Amino acid sequence: MRWMRLWLWPLALLWSLALAFPRVGVHEGFTRLAFDLPSKEVRHTLAQEVGALTLVLEGVSAPAQDQVVNSREVASVQTLPEMGRVRVVVRLKGPVEATVRRFSDPERLVVDLALKAQTAPSPPAAPAALPHRAPKPPRPVVLLDPGHGGVDPGMVGYVVEKEVVLDVALRLKRLLEGEGVEVRLTRERDAHLSPDKREDLSRRAALADSSQVNLFISIHVNATPTHTGRGVEVFYFGRAQDPRVLSQVIRENGGGELGKRLTQEAQSVAERILSDIVAQANQRYSQRLAETLGRKLSQATGSPYRGSFPGDFFVLRYAKVPAVLVEIGFGDHPVEGRRLAEPAYREKVAQGLLLGVLTFLANGAYAR
Template sequence: MRWPLWLLGMWSLALAFPRVGVHEGFTRLVFDLPSAQAAYRMEERDGLLTVLFPGLSAPAADLLVNSPEVASVQVVPEGGGVRVLVRTRGAVEVRTSRLQDPERLVLDLTLKKGGGAVPAPAQPKAQAPKPPKPVVLLDPGHGGVDPGMVGYVVEKEVVLDVALRLKRLLEREGIEVRLTRDRDAHLSPDKRADLSMRAAMADSSQVNLFISIHVNASPTRTARGVEAFYFGQAQDPRILAQVIRENGGGEVGRRLTEEARSVAERILSDIVAQANQRFSQRLAETLGRKLSQATGSPYRGSFPGDFFVLRYAKVPAVLVEIGFGDHPAEGRRLADPAYRERVAQGLAEGILAFLAQGAFAR
């Protein structure tokens, strides 16, 4: 469960691991440790600060901080340790200190100042400033230890190839493209942590669109066509089963779907989230139709779904199923590089059509 923390002067919230305090100019995270020998390591990338505590245990937690420096904090228990994912609101400076009696690690996070940057040359008054490039974040699903669906194709291989082709097409149009992965690799062997790290990249002021690319499957191996999803509560039992599979499958998938569903329920009372959901729905519809037109594969529709990877996106975000990899005809087509190029072209046309509507903001 995520708990809102409202900034009223200086406050703190007493939680076991970590304790969070918001102060004037910085956010403090306090980790209570069992001994002075407790080790940790820390890394920062793309608005995500990760702190690893090997050998420790702590319950899973999902905290909405919403301070000027920190958006949220997640605690992810892993085999052999604990991973803490801190989503920041920009590049941060981290000041660390170890205190004793009791033993604890203190992290003070402040936003980096931009004073060290070299000023750009002054533009002539008659010259209008160039508009910023749209930034599209592509998420090739699965990867590494997680192959995704396996049929006539392996999902992790197909979606990576399509994402790389799509990146090339969008860059030709002057769009900046980022990838959650650019090779056969997972972000974490733990499914919850892996999806959380992908989601964190979409929770950024530097991204305009988030598109997660997947290959579908059906129990009967007879379904074919393309589908697109935006974040919301899945109503159809078939869609719910599909959501659970993409969220990791089995007990893990059911648990992560329930967590995502609790976030989806809060959209009903959040005007900003509702607006973003409408943009996401429009993006899903546009991508699905353009993909169907480019490939000839039937368009099966766009639907709400409790996808864990979409739950924190503050920009239009969708998950696209580019076809059924276990269908005898469509699965074999997905194995064809020429067909994958048409898939990438369809997705590119959908993205360009959506951006042309001006339904995004930096």
């Protein structure tokens, strides 16, 4: 597993998500500008003069903004919409070196700005300067949400959902921390966040709406009315298109009339995503995370991968980082349900989720 430490190089990309164009991240030794682009056809030009850097993006639109940054390198960033393009003026605090990179799927442009080293003559007897060391990237923070808990047992079949998902989350926490990832939990014991289902889900969702978290993974156990379903499914936030998925969303949102009401609230948020370019970008990252987790979990356990789907899950509705709800298996299936009761199988589940998280980070899929 140590080879997975190769993911460390892009982790500086995973630190600050601002609802702006560009997204601005301030790091030790550099300032990062990240632009979410609608397509590969967008072209850019970069020009630098004394005190300012100008970036022009052809074929993209964005609202006018003036962001105060006040980092070592940058005083402010101004976004100026023009006919068929956007001009971004970066006001600098000194001469900088600009590193520009393009990423695909989803398409984005990343510009790193670092102050140029100021050279001065050294006294003849001065010792040689130590070699420059690149700043260490910040540790990523993963928020794990073991679903249900306390007064809410979740599904009950060959296993009780709230017990299985807590055990898997604690195992995954141990594995991720062994790889240098910081892990937080919405619950660490058999407890609810509130006896009221709406308040409970709202508190979990609020924890994912934080600049201190990089990924949010809500862990659940699946079930079907026929007790014949088997396999892994992963969901990201969006309008549920499949009636089967909608039924599952209602169940996870509390079931019955409460589940329907909370689903309707989440649907109104999902509709707003269609007009929010930043929310759309985060939805694409969440979809990529869902696909990666699902496939790695299936490979580790041998359970079929049933796919990743958009869903109006109340707990995912306000996440500003890649966020998914993963159904690790069907607790009412006569084979898979019994497997989920076995500690060795739960360890395989945790290993699969670990590989999914590390692969997602290693691919640099989420530039921030």
